Amino acid sequence: MKKQILLVALGLFTITSFAQKDELKTAEKAIKNQDFAAAVTAINLAEGLIDNADEKLKSKFYFLKGQAFGGKKEYEKAAKGYNDLFEFEKTSGKKRYSDDALPFFNLLKDEVNKNAFAFNEAKNYKEAAQAFYLRYTLDKRDTLYLSNAAQLALQSQDFDASFNYYNQLKDLGYTSVVQVYGAVDKDSNQNITFNSKNEMNVMMKSGKYINASTTNSPSKRNDILKNLVTILSKQKKFNEAIALIRQLRKVEPDNLQLLLTEAFIYNDLEQPEKFVELMKEATEKDPTNPDLYFNIGIVNYNDKNIEQAEKYFAKALAIKADYPKGNWMLANTILLKDADLVIKMNALPMSDTKGYSKYEAERKSLFTKVLPLLVKADKVERSAATVLLLIGVYEQLSMTDKASELRKVLDTLE
Numbered sequence: 510m511k512k513q514i515l516l517v518a519l520g521l522f523t524i525t526s527f528a529q530k531d532e533l534k535t536a537e538k539a540i541k542n543q544d545f546a547a548a549v550t551a552i553n554l555a556e557g558l559i560d561n562a563d564e565k566l567k568s569k570f571y572f573l574k575g576q577a578f579g580g581k582k583e584y585e586k587a588a589k590g591y592n593d594l595f596e597f598e599k600t601s602g603k604k605r606y607s608d609d610a611l612p613f614f615n616l617l618k619d620e621v622n623k624n625a626f627a628f629n630e631a632k633n634y635k636e637a638a639q640a641f642y643l644r645y646t647l648d649k650r651d652t653l654y655l656s657n658a659a660q661l662a663l664q665s666q667d668f669d670a671s672f673n674y675y676n677q678l679k680d681l682g683y684t685s686v687v688q689v690y691g692a693v694d695k696d697s698n699q700n701i702t703f704n705s706k707n708e709m710n711v712m713m714k715s716g717k718y719i720n721a722s723t724t725n726s727p728s729k730r731n732d733i734l735k736n737l738v739t740i741l742s743k744q745k746k747f748n749e750a751i752a753l754i755r756q757l758r759k760v761e762p763d764n765l766q767l768l769l770t771e772a773f774i775y776n777d778l779e780q781p782e783k784f785v786e787l788m789k790e791a792t793e794k795d796p797t798n799p800d801l802y803f804n805i806g807i808v809n810y811n812d813k814n815i816e817q818a819e820k821y822f823a824k825a826l827a828i829k830a831d832y833p834k835g836n837w838m839l840a841n842t843i844l845l846k847d848a849d850l851v852i853k854m855n856a857l858p859m860s861d862t863k864g865y866s867k868y869e870a871e872r873k874s875l876f877t878k879v880l881p882l883l884v885k886a887d888k889v890e891r892s893a894a895t896v897l898l899l900i901g902v903y904e905q906l907s908m909t910d911k912a913s914e915l916r917k918v919l920d921t922l923e
Contacts, residue, residue, distance in 0.1 A: 545580030
């Protein structure tokens with residue numbers, strides 16, 4: 510009885526083996542005739558039988574699978590065939606088809622890559638993102654394609670796909686940091702970069718360059734994290750965005766960009782107190798950054814916290830004297846005090862000339878303080894607003910000639 514069962518089993522194995530070989534022969538012949546639909550049909554029939562095949566037959570199956578699906582432009586299935594082949598032969602220690610398959614696999618990747626760039630050139634960013642992601646899945650060592658997919662998906666506002674891609678980059682620890690090879694051109698004294706270390710070494714021997722250097726390009730880690738939060742914010746998933754930032758800040762407590770991103774979410778949520786609290790924390794981490802002080806000043810200005818706004822605008826200018834809009838905002842902040850002085854003057858009785866004179870002197874002092882700030886702001890970026898405000902200050906200081914000159918200028922701006 511045991512012998513009979515054994516004979517039946519051997520019979521089934523033989524039948525299966527013949528079926529495998531027949532289907533693979535059919536697939537091979539169809540591929541040669543470029544009948545890729547027939548080749549795929551044969552491969553699909555063989556796939557259910559391949560588990561029990563010998564090593565040589567398995568290798569051939571994977572090789573033909575890659576060619577069959579590649580011919581049908583089913584790139585993911587084709588790539589799986591080739592990748593399964595490479596992995597199987599690496600594990601088995603016996604190369605049979607890997608060397609033959611590699612050129613086919615590279616052509617497959619090039620074709621997908623060309624499709625991706627064609628979509629991008631045509632400004633079909635969503636399709637380009639999908640194609641770049643497909644290119645990445647074909648060979649996951651090429652993480653640059655995943656980065657391209659993430660950026661283009663975000664550009665096309667396909668937020669779900671973009672979040673997925675950026676999240677994969679985050680989990681992979683992707684930074685895009687590469688070594689940059691450079692030197693200084695002797696004749697022009699300009700910094701130049703080379704394509705490789707070998708090129709740098711060759712060109713340095715020419716004697717045309719000096720100061721060869723090897724540096725790292727900037728990391729894109731912060732950009733990836735920021736984009737994840739940006740996507741959640743655009744989807745109005747503010748709680749998720751804040752939760753993600755806090756999770757990331759536990760891992761990277763000194764990451765200023767994450768801190769600022771959280772602060773600006775609270776600004777978008779119109780929670781100025783929380784915004785200022787986080788921005789003050791940021792100034793402790795980066796005390797020489799004028800942007801931080803300027804933004805705190807803006808929030809206080811909007812809330813009419815005059816003293817605080819003046820303090821932070823002045824701090825930004827102390828760090829960077831030509832800070833854009835710094836002089837303009839500081840001048841406007843100081844001028845908010847004038848409204849209070851006018852109210853106090855109007856509340857005085859007609860007989861109180863002493864009190865009136867006191868407030869007049871305070872106003873003159875205020876306009877005198879504001880004038881150089883406005884002159885600087887107007888010099889950096891002249892507009893109808895800067896000229897109009899300057900005219901008003903000149904008139905308050907009885908500088909009528911200056912005011913008249915600027916009225917002529919105002920006519921050309923309005």
